[in-house]
Amino acid sequence: MRLYQLFMLLVFWTAEAQTTAILDAENKQAIPYATVVFKKEGKPVDGFYTSENGILELPSSEYDTAEISSLGYENKSVARHDIKAQLYLKPKAIELAEVIVSSAKxxxxxxxxxxxxxxxxxxxxxxxxxxxxxxxxxxxxxxxxxxxxxxxxxxxxxxxxxxxxxxxxxxxxxxxxxxxxxxxxxxxxxxxxxxxxxxxxxxxxxxxxxxxxxxxxxxxxxxxxxxxxxxxxxxxxxxxxxxxxxxxxxxxxxxxxxxxxxxxxxxxxxxxxxxxxxxxxxxxxxxxxxxxxxxxxxxxxxxxxxx
CATH class of the missing domain: 2.60.40 (Immunoglobulin-like)
Incomplete structure (x- = not known):
């Protein structure tokens, strides 16, 4: 019986991720301090930043989607039941102004x-x-x-x-x-x-x-x-x-x-x-x-x- 209870506890623990890592879809590197806003029926209920290693501890609050964003990447919306141990953001092409080399004061x-x-x-x-x-x-x-x-x-x-x-x-x-x-x-x-x-x-x-x-x-x-x-x-x-x-x-x-x-x-x-x-x-x-x-x-x- 105790082994069965332990097994069920492990099943419950792994059924829904407790943390997730936000990674670059191309080079698989961690994205530090990405922004994650948790929503329920379209309204924000919670929000956090990933750590410097791209790790996010998921909240216990009620939510149905997580919206992830970071500069230089396309925004990503993920349903709660689709959140896995690793989530990937796709780099976004941004046209930047040309760098100017100047020796001026x-x-x-x-x-x-x-x-x-x-x-x-x-x-x-x-x-x-x-x-x-x-x-x-x-x-x-x-x-x-x-x-x-x-x-x-x-x-x-x-x-x-x-x-x-x-x-x-x-x-x-x-x-x-x-x-x-x-x-x-x-x-x-x-x-x-x-x-x-x-x-x-x-x-x-x-x-x-x-x-x-x-x-x-x-x-x-x-x-x-x-x-x-x-x-x-x-x-x-x-x-x-x-x-x-x-x-x-x-x-x-x-x-x-x-x-x-x-x-x-x-x-x-x-x-x-x-x-x-x-x-x-x-x-x-x-x-x-x-x-x-x-x-x-x-x-x-x-x-x-x-x-």
Whole structure:
């Protein structure tokens, strides 16, 4: 009887995978920090990143599909009963701007040398995007990202990528059921094929300077959104701190906004970008009230380009 019970337990354990590895369909290499959103009847219920070795621990929550994505790969949707020990993503052809070799002087642009207004925590799954205008009027090499942190306790793993700008008209429902609208813009298609992962470390201080030269990125002549996605917080033992206390979450420095160039997605299951300041500005205009001081802010961020 005991042998039978053990056998049935093993059958139950292996009937549904407890973990899965996300791999490149061509070279069979692990895809680190791929994004997996679990859905039930089309609505997100949970979301996680794979580990640096491409391993994902499947949740116990109720879901019927898993949607997997990573920069440079085609998205994949898998039914729960089809999830196996290994899942493969197919590399996607992305036409990138031609790399420019330049010996010109490095130039810092963006909004880096601004007075601090307040700080903003950046939890796991948070994505923030700042649109950077290109003063050169032509494609130029993008060499580094500079970011001011307000505080950092844990090593914070982040993903960096570039996106095109999408102009659109945001509609909303006014009192009485009437529809209003305003012009806005948000990140669109990714301009980056590489999975650029880096670490913000406490020992490096609050001035975070991320070297991007080896990735041979290009800032388009029309500018681009620089996106930073928070993958997770890790302690000194390299253990993932899944739910750090609010006071221990890494925070960025923000300053008074000079335009509406700041967009956010606030969680891994949040599928939509919001132009933060444009949205808030519209709300206060609609209510006819004066916004509190430092309501409209932008991350203190700049990029180094070769002009």
């Amino acid at each position: 490095d130039t810092l642009i963006g909004e880096y040398n601004f007075k601090k207004a307040k700080s903003q925590p950046i939890g796991t799954g948070h994505q923030l995007a700042v649109f950077i205008d290109n003063p050169a009027g032509r494609d130029v090499p993008l060499k580094a990202l500079w970011l001011k942190l307000a505080k950092i306790k844990y090593t914070t793993v982040v993903r960096i990528y570039l996106c095109e700008r999408k102009d659109y008209v945001q509609e909303y429902i006014e009192a009485g059921g009437e529809t209003g609208s305003y012009e806005s813009y948000i990140p669109a298609e990714a301009l980056t094929a590489q999975n650029i992962i880096t670490e913000l470390k406490p020992e490096n201080g609050n001035d975070a300077k991320i070297d991007l030269a080896k990735y041979e990125l290009v800032l388009p002549k029309d500018g681009a959104f620089i996106v930073m996605e928070i993958i997770g917080h890790y302690n000194t033992l390299n253990q993932n701190v899944v739910k750090p206390a609010v006071k221990d979450i890494t925070a960025i420095e923000v300053h008074k906004a000079v335009n509406d160039n700041y967009c956010q997605r606030l969680g891994i299951t949040n599928l939509f970008w919001v132009n933060t300041n444009r949205w808030l500005r519209n709300d206060y205009e609609y209510m006819g009230s004066k916004p509190p001081r430092n309501t409209f802010v932008t991350p203190t961020m700049g990029v180094v380009i070769g002009i």
